[in-house]
Amino acid sequence: MFGWVQFVRSTDNTTGGAGFDMDPFILFEDAPSPYAFFGHNPTLFDAPSRAERRPMAWLAHSFLAHTPLDREQRCVLPLAGFSWGFDIDAAGDITVRPAAALAAADWDEHLPHLGNSHPAWEFDKWQADDRP
Template sequence: MIIPFTRDGETGNVTVALEQVDEPLTVGKHPESRGFPCCTAVVDYPGRGYRALFGWVQLVRSTDNASGGVDFDMDPFVLFEDAPSPYAFFGVSPTLFDAPSRGERKPMAWLAHSFLAWTPLDQAQRHVLPVAGFSWGFDIDATGHITLRLAKALTAVEWDGHLPYLSTCHPAWKFDEWQAGTPWPR
């Protein structure tokens, strides 16, 4: 799937690839993760240097989370889960990569909302401005069979629905509503 986006009047794309992991070691996972999904989202944007700084905010709703699958939770990169940043990945045109798995194959539903965003460097308060988003995930049935959920583009409705939670989790950050194509500052 290719999702176009605009930032600073320039158009970029996010290319999303979702696949079932056949060889876990090739993606840095343990053999038990065979059959689980992995998602790669590559940013292609003509801006360079600081103009190409983006981050990925990922939230997950899973039937094995604290709410039993009712609510979304932050999904930080494991090495930085205690960092006070909403971004799971951040850098110059950063690639999102995720390969969720579980030790046991019990029935569950797992859904991620992944948003590409940027933060202006010239503002006193840190802002998160979304430019693109997609959902993806997997389900495990009673026999342990894993079914991937196809990637689907997300809209302002989904992002804006996460704003109260994001603001609570990261009170030092400001999360703007999604206004696709609107130049900064607003």
């Protein structure tokens, strides 16, 4: 079983674009899970939208992870990650940001937020040779 943990930094988020927020699936935003999507073959699908098109910088950090079922504590083990996003300028034109691979340091940047947001879960550091 795998899942996607996603963070978004946008100029209209809670920090005004200074930091990342968790990006839960809106139907389950009150669920105490760090995963936006989870399952046997989870698909990451996101279609960011706003009621009005205004200038904005929007960047996501998306991490594929798994949770071992043989542990007493719920734990998230990251496997891979990528960034993606878009920018909207003053004329309303959209520029797509190319997808780029993320590294262990990018995951580590989010660990304090994950721990604070989901204290019932453990979040392991990303090891390059981790395999489920």
